Amino acid sequence: MHFIKFLARRIGHSVFVILGLSILVFLIARVMPGDPARMALGPRAPEAVVQRFREELHLDKPIYVQYYYWLRGAVQGDFGMSLFTKRNVAHDVKEFLPATLELMVCTGIIFTVFGILLGVASARYANKWPDNVVRVFSYLGVCTPAYVFGILFLLLFGYVFNLLPTIGRLSPELEYPAHATGFITIDSIIAGDFRAFWDGLKHLIMPSVALALGPMAQEARITRSSMTENLQRDFIALERSQAIPERRIMTRYLMRISIIPTVSVLGLDFASQLGWAFLVELIFNWPGLSRYGINVMLHKDLNAIVAVIMIIGLVFLVVNIVVDIIVAGLDPRIRLGAERSK
Amino acid sequence: MGKIDFARRWEKLKKAWYKFGKNPLSIIGATIVLIILLLAAFAPLVAPYPEHAGNYVNFPEASRPPSWKHLCGTDVFGRDILSRIFFGFRFSLGMGVVVISITAPVGVTLGLIAGYMKGSFMDTLIMRLTDIFVAVPPLVLALAVCSILKPSVFNAMMAISLLWWPWYCRLVYGISSSIRNEFYVQAAEVTGASKIHILFREIFPNCYGPIFTKLSLDMGWVILIGSALSFVGLGAQPPTPDLGTMVADGGKYMPDQWWIAVFPAFAIMFIVLGFNLLGDGIRDMLEVEEG
Amino acid sequence: MARRLLHIRDLHVRFDVYGGTLKVLNGVNLHLDEGEKVGLVGETGCGKTTTAKSILRILPMPPAKITGGEILLGKDDILKMGIRQLRELHSHGISMIFQDPTASLNPVFTIGDQLTDTIRYSTVEQKLTKRETKKRAVSALSDVSLPDPVRILENYPIQLSGGMRQRICIAMALASRSRLLIADEPTTSLDVTIQAQVLKLLGRLVEEKDTSTILITHSLGVVREWTQRVYVMYAGQMVETAPTKELFHSPFHPYTKGLMKAVPKLTGEGVALGISGRIPDYLNPPTGCRFHPRCPHVMDVCRKERPPYFVAGDTHEVACFLYREK
Secondary structure, eight states, X not given: OHHHHHHHHHHHHHHHHHHHHHHHXXXXXXXXXXXXXXXXXXTTSOHHXXXXXXXXXXXXXXXXXXXXXXXXXXXXXXXXXXXXXXXXXXXXXXXXXXXXXXXXXXXXXXXXXXXXXXXXXXXXXXXXXXXXHHHHHHHHHHHSOHHHHHHHHIIIIIIISOOSOOSSXXXXXXXXXXXXXXXXXXXXXXXXXXXXXXXXXXXXXXXXXXXXXXXXXXXXXXXXXXXXXXXXXXXXXXXXXXXXXXXXXXXXXXXXXXXXXXXXXXXXXXXXHHHHHHHHHHHTTOOSHHHHHHHHHHTTOHHHHHHHHHHHHHHHHHHHHHHXXXXXXXXXXXXXXXXXXX | OHHHHHHHHHHHHHHHHHHHHHOHHHHHHHHHHHHHHHHHHTXXXXXXOGGGGSSOOOGGGTTOOSOSSSTTOBOTTOOBHHHHHHHHHHHHHHHHHHHHHHHHHHHHHHHHHHHXXXXXXXXXXXXXXXXXXXXXOHHHHHHHHHHHSXXXXXXXXXXXXXXXXXXXXXXXXXXXXXXXXXXXXXXXXHTTOOHHHIIIIIIGGGGHHHHHHHHHHHHHXXXXXXXXXXXXXXXXXXXXOOHHHHHHHHHTTTTTSTHHHHHHHHHHHHHHHHHHHHHHHHHHXXXXXXX | OOOEEEEEEEEEEEEEETTEEEEEEEEEEEEEETTOEEEEEOOTTSSHHHHHHHHHTOSOTXXXXXXXXXXXXXXXXXXXXXHHHHHHIIIIIEEEEOSOHHHHSOTTSOHHHHHHHHHHHHSGGGOXXXXXXXXXXXXXXXXXXXXXXXXHHHOOGGGSOHHHHHHHHHHHHHHTOOSEEEEESTTTTSOHHHHHHHHHHHHHHHHHHXXXXXXXXXXXXXXXXXXXXXXXXXXXXXXXXXXXXXXXXXXXXXXXXXXXXXXXXXXXXXXXXXXXXOOOOSSSOOSSSTTGGGOTTOOHHHHHSOOOOEEOSSSOEEOOGGGSOO
């Protein structure tokens, strides 16, 4: 019961945040100095064209009216026209989003799995060499921006050793598998095309590892510190005093409580990789929403910028809700509403 | 009263400092930060070719690999990369300092107010506002704001500032909302102290530790985000010796003239590492202090 | 004479922490016969819990490290036990009740998860089915007078009160029918009204099963009522041991005397009130007798040498130079 209430509150809050975000983004896009229509069409466009464009975008009306028109469209999935691609923004989003999601999912799996593994190894061998290696790695991961990893990988594995493909999602000689989910790896399996699967996977490796290293370091550090902290707790001593095998204590009792903080920050880590994806997609020419986002930003394509941010915000909110549900599942203190500090 | 309090604080500070000194990583961090500060401050004096910082062109010397003459090589215009890195530190540090000195006071004040007035309309207003700001990854919002403004270092700093305050606000909110019912706060209320006094004299001192930790870690973060903005061309513009811009430019000549991108990239890592180690050191020091 | 059950000789434990090494146990000696009930008293932080956890080999290591001594259970040295023997020790030999039931129950598992595991691993050889294990868990909970045990098995620790949690910990400790029970301040963290109830329950259960017990506490009243013999511990060492009646009648060690004086004040934390000064810093403990900076009768020799045990009567020993001649 608590849990359903908790979830309802969480979703209600998200709706509010999305609405608020739309106002914020709309304000940023419209109140900033300069004439959006002129900015979009360039200085050489005839005034009459610009004027017509203004009317089309309702730029001649007060800001709240503009927002109303925009919101009415957005709710129906219509974010207006992109000036960069000259197409409907919603159409662009639909085309580019799956590639970004595939990259995100792959990155998320890498940094969650390996982050926790490294953290566990580091706690298990605390202050021995594996711990020190992980510690050095985690500092490296925290202080190196993903685009630097991207460039280094490109140099090393793309050019020097020539192991992995450097750009795009699929080699040009291969055909995209039939569109089912938009994820090349999954679609190719559905289509039974294993060459495409393998090729798509190879394309995924570099960008997703470049993105995953930072959050992975973060996860490893948090896992390590929560495990070493919990190891000193009395409940571990009690469990040990009751003949429960050490392996079971570690893998069951210590593990479940120790990964709660790790899982709780997954949302934040996801946010940071969503941000860095903007640069990494650019470096690897990954045809995703983030690369599209950078392109429309460089072209001051207001409709598309607003749409991209709203979509990113929406993705991030969904991730956060999922993370909250997992945390609540792991931690009865939250599920039962005893600590309602949020 | 005040005197005793001061003596005790001094005692605590000495103890904390002792613990800080015991941790080699924090010392390394502090040293890195100090070195970068000095290099940035005296860049015109220590850089081997200070004139290479800006719009300098010397094509015969262009794209030279690292050598004794140019420790980190030269870029496509023949500029000494090491010199440009030293000047780049100036921009990175300057950006960090400006952004944080704008956002920290704003965020802290709002956080104190919201936390102290927990449950009130102000609390709801401020905290829901922060919810909205943190609903999108900071880098994405910074990119968007910068893209709408004219790309420049100044605008990049403004953009980052605009979306950085909520993090301070939330940090301080957590602390102030939990201690607003402590007896000394209530004592101050009963004796009729002003709101300003309660917020800044009674509650604020409890937030020093986490704030200092965050300040140091955030220097790293802001520098990273700033470099990312420059990297895509939405921050500092070309002749400016900005580390992010240098990495982006160098990236174009990547396989063959690797040094153009790699050394500025290392410089970014170095600076961020320094602030991270320092921040962790401060946190450990204060944690040990409490325990 | 009863058989000796436990014998700790010259136990040294240190903690490697940030900034140095804490010599927390510095030559602890303790023994206990079968069926005997022994008290262990001393100020907070004097090493009582560390001693208890050392006996069970459940100190968190690192940071703790046992650097010397032996702990004999019967004829076996616990410190030399392998994994298998240790498991045997935990399942049938010794169990422990911790000071704070909130900290000693894993917050993310149900009581049932934890209790059935305890029962399962202390009865491995009986190969109980799931249903039998659960039945035993239910009866273990009813043994400690908990109402509605079936429902409690489904609960998480946060859904229960402190007193209930401690009853559960008692149930867990007794479920394995151990030969020795170590109760580490079992009531300190409970409300005063609950304390008496839990103590009474524990007393009844220990009496029923005739379990040897080490009761760790800083409440001398409880010691007087419960135990046959008392150890007084100070800063990682035993400073005095005597049969309970004798100790209360004629304490020898200046520290013990101080403790006794502190009793009538009956303030919760009052133990230290009767003795000026504070427990020493383990990073740089005082030389010689660790009590000397606080001792009203301090002599030159106390600063230099560590006092050995002087026998004062059959079973009364005291580590203090004041009793050199006796």
